[in-house]
Amino acid sequence: MSLMKAELERRILEIVKQRGKKGVVQSELWSLLGVDNREGSRAVLSLVRKGLIKREQILYKGRKTYTLKYVPEKLEEVNFKISLNPVIKLPCFVCKELYRCGTGGFFNPYKCNLLTNFLQSSSA
Secondary structure, three states, X not given: OOXXXXXXXXXXXXXXXXXXXXXXXXXXXXXXXXXXXXXXXHHHHXXXXXXXXXXXXXXXXXXXXXXXXXXXXXXXXXOOOOOOHHHHOOHHHHOOOHHHOOOOXXXXXXXXXXXXXXXXXXXX
């Protein structure tokens, strides 16, 4: 990201934060910053994608525009581990008929003795 773009995003975020819950009308923001619509819109969309601000469409002075509001609580990344060990033991993973197995066919998970036995033994 270029320094100018990063600085513009920083300034936009600062102004939007200062306006609080009321937000700032996007068209007024351009005049506050002295940037054109194209340059400002790119920076705003970048901030929206990052989840730092949100845009809400409004009617302002008879024209459609957006109000920009700060999103104070950016969700943190959630990391958790999932063990596939129980799933890997499914008899389906080693079955030579897996590619032909399906509901209504000759090889059918509803009629499979190996799968039924596995499910009954794992639920006990």
